[in-house]
Amino acid sequence: MSPQTADAIKRFLHAAGIVVVLVMILFPLYWMVAGSLKTQPELFAIPPHWTWAPTLDAYREAIADSGVLRALGNSLIVTLSAVALGLVVGVPAAYGIARYSFRGRREIWFWYVTNWMLVPVVVLIPFYLTAARLHMINNPLTLIAVYQIFIIPLVVWLMVDQFRSVPVALEEAAQLDGLNRFQIFLRISLPLVTPGLAVSAVLSGIFAWNDLLYAFILTPGDEVRTAPTIALSYLGGYTIPWPKVMATSTLVTAPVIIGGIAIHKYVARGLTMGAVK
Amino acid sequence: MAEIRIDQISKAYGAHTVLHDITFDVEDGEFIVFVGPSGCGKTTLLRTIAGLEKSNLGRIVIGGKDVTHWPPARRGVAMVFQSYALYPHMTVAQNITYGLKVNKVDPAEIEARLKAAATMLQITQLLDRKPKELSGGQRQRVAIGRSIVRQPGVFLFDEPLSNLDAELRVQMRAELVALHRRLGSTMVYVTHDQIEAMTMANRIVVLRDGRIEQIGAPLDLYHNPQNRFVAGFIGSPKMNFLSVTIQAVSDAGVMVELPGGPKITVPVAGPDLVPGGKVELGIRPEHLLLGPGAGAADAQISVTATLVERLGGETLLHGTTRHGEALVVRKSGELAAHHDETVPVGVVAGLCYLFDADGRSLDPLRPREFPQ
Numbered sequence: 001m002s003p004q005t006a007d008a009i010k011r012f013l014h015a016a017g018i019v020v021v022l023v024m025i026l027f028p029l030y031w032m033v034a035g036s037l038k039t040q041p042e043l044f045a046i047p048p049h050w051t052w053a054p055t056l057d058a059y060r061e062a063i064a065d066s067g068v069l070r071a072l073g074n075s076l077i078v079t080l081s082a083v084a085l086g087l088v089v090g091v092p093a094a095y096g097i098a099r100y101s102f103r104g105r106r107e108i109w110f111w112y113v114t115n116w117m118l119v120p121v122v123v124l125i126p127f128y129l130t131a132a133r134l135h136m137i138n139n140p141l142t143l144i145a146v147y148q149i150f151i152i153p154l155v156v157w158l159m160v161d162q163f164r165s166v167p168v169a170l171e172e173a174a175q176l177d178g179l180n181r182f183q184i185f186l187r188i189s190l191p192l193v194t195p196g197l198a199v200s201a202v203l204s205g206i207f208a209w210n211d212l213l214y215a216f217i218l219t220p221g222d223e224v225r226t227a228p229t230i231a232l233s234y235l236g237g238y239t240i241p242w243p244k245v246m247a248t249s250t251l252v253t254a255p256v257i258i259g260g261i262a263i264h265k266y267v268a269r270g271l272t273m274g275a276v277k
Numbered sequence: 278m279a280e281i282r283i284d285q286i287s288k289a290y291g292a293h294t295v296l297h298d299i300t301f302d303v304e305d306g307e308f309i310v311f312v313g314p315s316g317c318g319k320t321t322l323l324r325t326i327a328g329l330e331k332s333n334l335g336r337i338v339i340g341g342k343d344v345t346h347w348p349p350a351r352r353g354v355a356m357v358f359q360s361y362a363l364y365p366h367m368t369v370a371q372n373i374t375y376g377l378k379v380n381k382v383d384p385a386e387i388e389a390r391l392k393a394a395a396t397m398l399q400i401t402q403l404l405d406r407k408p409k410e411l412s413g414g415q416r417q418r419v420a421i422g423r424s425i426v427r428q429p430g431v432f433l434f435d436e437p438l439s440n441l442d443a444e445l446r447v448q449m450r451a452e453l454v455a456l457h458r459r460l461g462s463t464m465v466y467v468t469h470d471q472i473e474a475m476t477m478a479n480r481i482v483v484l485r486d487g488r489i490e491q492i493g494a495p496l497d498l499y500h501n502p503q504n505r506f507v508a509g510f511i512g513s514p515k516m517n518f519l520s521v522t523i524q525a526v527s528d529a530g531v532m533v534e535l536p537g538g539p540k541i542t543v544p545v546a547g548p549d550l551v552p553g554g555k556v557e558l559g560i561r562p563e564h565l566l567l568g569p570g571a572g573a574a575d576a577q578i579s580v581t582a583t584l585v586e587r588l589g590g591e592t593l594l595h596g597t598t599r600h601g602e603a604l605v606v607r608k609s610g611e612l613a614a615h616h617d618e619t620v621p622v623g624v625v626a627g628l629c630y631l632f633d634a635d636g637r638s639l640d641p642l643r644p645r646e647f648p649q
Binding site for chain 2 (some may be wrong): 167169170172173174175176177178179183188191192
């Protein structure tokens with residue numbers, strides 16, 4: 001076999017691999033969107049219909065009947081609040097760990113990072129019991145607080161490296177310019193780590209938006225339930241309205257995908273550490 | 278008015294002492310250069326004056342005020358960093374004026390100072406650019422501009438030219454000297470480049486391992502180094518050192534035997550020396566004689582050339598003595614010698630230095646007469 005042939009085969013296998021992965025990722029998305037535009041019988045047609053007359057009935061039903069819009073609104077509030085709180089707490093913490101040396105700094109950093117290894121379901125019952133005692137079940141504040149367990153470590157982990165990549169000389173120059181420590185943090189360092197901030201916000205936001213487990217247990221009420229749990233609420237009774245489930249899922253997923261596409265370049269830059277020069 | 282008094286400053290990182298009991302004064306308006314090999318403590322000393330490092334012991338007095346425990350901004354000093362440390366997210370104009378804005382200087386005054394500094398440094402056309410759109414030399418000017426507008430009593434420079442290419446470095450060197458003349462401020466400048474030190478300083482502080490080796494005017498250090506380290510550090514190419522044996526000690530000086538047998542009497546005082554002992558003889562490359570003049574010297578040694586560098590205006594001959602010690606001879610003009618040739622090199626006793634076992638320079642019996 002000539003090297004050219006070997007090369008061609010290699011490239012073919014590479015392309016084939018990419019296609020397989022893409023299909024695995026995109027087909028469920030396609031099936032969800034397609035299903036949301038079908039009727040129930042159409043959805044279950046065997047063999048599947050690749051062309052059909054699309055209908056928005058499922059969306060009308062979802063929005064009108066089940067308060068999907070309200071759930072989306074709840075999700076938006078919980079997500080934005082959780083991300084904002086996580087950044088307000090996590091970013092200064094990361095700055096402290098990056099710039100100050102104090103006893104236990106490594107241990108604190110390690111503790112933050114290892115929080116991510118926590119299996120969510122392990123702490124679910126203690127959280128439920130605590131929230132119940134405090135009469136905080138069905139209170140969005142509970143979700144916002146619980147999400148911090150995952151958001152703050154994520155923010156700290158990402159932002160410590162970001163702050164470390166800002167040259168110390170810049171902060172020293174600012175010191176000589178008469179800025180105090182907080183001004184240096186706010187006006188010199190923070191503007192230089194905006195890619196990292198964006199990545200932290202988006203990843204935390206996706207986590208909070210997507211959470212099903214805690215939302216399902218801690219805020220099950222109709223008034224306060226979040227978007228991921230709403231589709232789940234149809235799964236009772238004798239018939240499951242699959243087009244409606246698909247339409248709801250599409251509405252829940254859309255913001256994440258649109259947001260992801262909008263800032264994916266930023267994310268790539270933020271994840272390549274040392275992006276700040 | 279901003280004279281600086283460094284009073285018994287010591288600094289240690291854990292068990293590692295980087296500054297040992299440093300004491301000296303800088304006069305108002307003086308251009309003083311800290312020079313030394315890397316790790317000698319010169320940057321730490323500068324940062325201690327700036328207030329970016331805390332000393333463990335000692336006092337720093339600037340303009341008559343004890344600023345030892347003051348934050349950097351209150352000390353009336355401005356610093357130019359090796360990396361320039363320009364704020365990447367601000368324009369040149371914002372970089373220069375940011376400190377003034379933070380300190381709530383009147384906007385009209387800020388504008389006036391910005392204009393003056395920009396004109397002086399010829400960066401008026403760059404004011405709207407971001408640092409990343411500037412060349413190294415331009416960034417350097419902006420960094421200097423940022424320090425000028427604060428009108429500090431003291432300018433601190435931390436190896437500001439080390440990131441520039443050779444040509445630009447020479448140009449900026451001249452500009453900094455001109456700037457110093459124009460402003461008349463006290464300037465403290467750190468470099469590892471002894472040529473920068475020699476060309477810019479009113480006085481040089483030579484540091485090694487956190488200790489002051491010698492303080493003096495550039496030519497004073499060149500002519501009268503107090504020890505072997507300073508002798509070797511100041512001057513380019515550096516001073517030659519030969520290990521020699523003491524033959525006799527008399528009122529006329531110390532007689533030593535050069536490689537290959539010739540003896541010369543170096544006119545220095547050696548009260549503690551005894552014949553048979555070893556000392557080091559130092560002689561600068563430019564004080565060795567080559568060609569027809571060599572015969573007129575007090576002694577001659579044979580040197581085998583290993584490399585002849587012809588620079589046009591001068592020639593550097595690198596060679597080895599009969600004892601295998603490396604030697605460099607510098608001759609103005611051109612020289613016919615070539616690689617592997619053995620040439621006679623003349624040594625003038627009055628231009629030699631002797632260093633004792635501790636590296637101290639032995640005092641000359643009379644002032645050395647350097648060729649004009």
